[in-house]
Amino acid sequence: MAQADSRALALGVLAGAAGITLAIVCFRKIGAGSGRVLHLSRSAGSLGLQTSQAEVLDQLGALIHCVSELREEVKALKDALPQLQDSVRDQLRGRRGDDISAHKASPLHQTPSRRKRAGGGGRSEGQSSEEAESEGGYITALTDSEEEESGEYQKPLQEPVDELTALLRKADRLHSCNGAEKAQGLNALLERKAEFDQKCQYLWRLSRAYADAHDFALDRAEKKSCAENGKTVGEKVISINPLCAEGHQWYAIHCGLLSEYESIQNKIKNAYLFKDHLDKAIELKPEDPLSYYLLGRWCYAVSQCTWIERKIATTLFGEPPSATVQDALHNFLKAEEISPQYSKFNYVFLAKCYKDLGQRIQAQQMCDAASAMSIETYEDEEAQKELEALVASL
Numbered sequence: 001m002a003q004a005d006s007r008a009l010a011l012g013v014l015a016g017a018a019g020i021t022l023a024i025v026c027f028r029k030i031g032a033g034s035g036r037v038l039h040l041s042r043s044a045g046s047l048g049l050q051t052s053q054a055e056v057l058d059q060l061g062a063l064i065h066c067v068s069e070l071r072e073e074v075k076a077l078k079d080a081l082p083q084l085q086d087s088v089r090d091q092l093r094g095r096r097g098d099d100i101s102a103h104k105a106s107p108l109h110q111t112p113s114r115r116k117r118a119g120g121g122g123r124s125e126g127q128s129s130e131e132a133e134s135e136g137g138y139i140t141a142l143t144d145s146e147e148e149e150s151g152e153y154q155k156p157l158q159e160p161v162d163e164l165t166a167l168l169r170k171a172d173r174l175h176s177c178n179g180a181e182k183a184q185g186l187n188a189l190l191e192r193k194a195e196f197d198q199k200c201q202y203l204w205r206l207s208r209a210y211a212d213a214h215d216f217a218l219d220r221a222e223k224k225s226c227a228e229n230g231k232t233v234g235e236k237v238i239s240i241n242p243l244c245a246e247g248h249q250w251y252a253i254h255c256g257l258l259s260e261y262e263s264i265q266n267k268i269k270n271a272y273l274f275k276d277h278l279d280k281a282i283e284l285k286p287e288d289p290l291s292y293y294l295l296g297r298w299c300y301a302v303s304q305c306t307w308i309e310r311k312i313a314t315t316l317f318g319e320p321p322s323a324t325v326q327d328a329l330h331n332f333l334k335a336e337e338i339s340p341q342y343s344k345f346n347y348v349f350l351a352k353c354y355k356d357l358g359q360r361i362q363a364q365q366m367c368d369a370a371s372a373m374s375i376e377t378y379e380d381e382e383a384q385k386e387l388e389a390l391v392a393s394l
Helices: 003-040 046-096 144-152 163-175 179-190 200-216 220-240 245-258 264-284 289-303 307-317 325-338 344-356 360-372 378-393
Strands: none
Touching: 163 179, 163 200, 179 200, 200 220, 200 245, 200 378, 220 245, 245 264, 245 289, 264 289, 264 307, 289 325, 289 344, 325 344, 344 360, 344 378, 360 378
């Protein structure tokens, strides 16, 4: 029984009882007056009136008895009202364990489900927690903590990704791949070149993709073309954003790649460009191990220059580039410090530096470290070839 209906019934019974009592009082007053009239006109048939009055009094006596019983029921009902709410709650809890979905409830007797739904799920549209009623007629509402709890199980909305961000993520994923799939990044970026040709984040990745394609190119002309195009794109990145560390880094890398296909004069010129832009990349992004590894390669290459190459550099540029094996060792160690086990090639060049400095024990340790690393990329394959030749010379 609903709480509102119970109260209405109780008030109705009390009102009815009060009305009946009032009727009895009025009747007794009227009966008293009638007695006086009957006394005055007793000769006009007092015996018939007394008989009729006795029957009415009997009926009123029965009615008073019913009213007394009704009063007792009303009192019992009043005493039971405080326990009614608990009783209804217990009934609802018992029925909640059953298959409630099989029972189609009235719109006025729907309760919001407080179960945690797998994967989230919010409340039904058009029905607030304040408007949802229980089967016992009691309005129920989710507390703040319960609403927060139900919110924890809602699936987070994924923010839409714009086309440029999606393309950059794809390019990064392909760059991290091994094998021929890595070279596919160049075509993926070139397909959208007309749209993002002025975006710095797009351009430095395009320059990087040209370097990846260079490694997988089969003939010398194709390799040189990749290096030239990558250098051009890298130069554009720097012109758009001079503070882009990756732009300087990949521009320097292509300068180094072109040194393999240029004359001695251009080779020396690219060596200067390589050093200048690599220094700028380290200045802008000092915690990138790749820049230190590349600078170590540059220092080691310069330290191995022949006398004739130094003489030509002095003639063309006034002062040749200068670096020592110790400088190279410092940069290789810095790359290893930032990123332990950075690469197989980094261990190979550490071994070369230690060998040139006469520290053969350390050189052997670096060779062992390089041998322990697996071969996963094209660069690892080249490092393995140099490692085998180096181990044979120790």
